[in-house]
Amino acid sequence: MRYLLTFVVLSAVALSAPLSTGAQPRNDLSDFMRVKLKHSQKVLEGLVEGNFDVIAKNAQDLSLLSLAETWQVLQTPQYVEYSRKFRQAADQLANDAKNKNLDEATKTFNLVTNRCVECHKYVRDVRMASLD
Ligand code: HEC
Known part of the structure; x- marks a missing residue:
């Protein structure tokens, strides 16, 4: 039991360690990004319930x-543009x-969703290219 507990604690520590060398620990970025999903689900809830x-x-x-600093994962003009178009759709x-x-x-929610998908596709492409 005690060993199991030690293992669980050590695993938790290992998992929370940053995997990339960026300034942001991996899990903070992940948590931050996942918040977007929460808000989009809430929007969908609001739409179906007619709750403006x-x-x-x-x-x-x-x-x-x-607009948050954590959002700025890639420093490319394209990423900035995807972010701008996303923000525009969210404001609309x-x-x-x-x-x-x-x-x-x-x-407009469909548009916002398109913006999510477009940027993610771009980010994946950049990641793939940097592996080549
Ligand atoms: C301008 C670019 C951009 C837009 C727009 C965008 N994302 Fe992301 N998203 C990212 C980046 C960059 C990551 C981190 C990817 C990585 O490091 O692998 C990410 C990660 C995520 C993750 C994964 C978090 C994890 O690691 O578990 C989710 C979920 C997510 N985004 C949801 C959304 C949703 C929902 C929307 C639209 C409402 C959205 N994103 C719009 C750039 C964007």
Whole structure:
């Protein structure tokens, strides 16, 4: 039992150690990035329930996240542009919600989702290229 406990504690320490040499420990970045998923799920919840406050709040949070230092993982003009377009879509979504326009908000949420996917595709491509 005691050994098991030691093992669990040591594993936890090992897992929380940074895997990359960047300034950000890997798990902090991961946690930060996962928050985006939480907010998008909340937006979807707001859309299906017709709750504009929930949509607006979470869209705003998404927009703000994209300005955080932790967000700036890649220092390329493309990454900056993907971030800008993402923020624009999130801001538009917040506005649709404030205007209580559920149809527009639903469309804009699709746009936001496209922005997530586009940037992730780009980041994967860059990672693949740097492995070559
Ligand atoms: C401008 C670029 C960009 C946009 C837009 C973007 N992401 Fe990310 N996302 C990243 C980067 C960079 C990572 C970290 C990838 C890595 O290090 O492997 C990441 C990681 C993630 C992760 C994985 C976290 C983990 O390691 O477990 C999730 C989940 C995620 N993003 C969700 C989203 C969602 C949902 C959206 C849209 C609402 C979104 N992202 C929009 C750049 C972006």
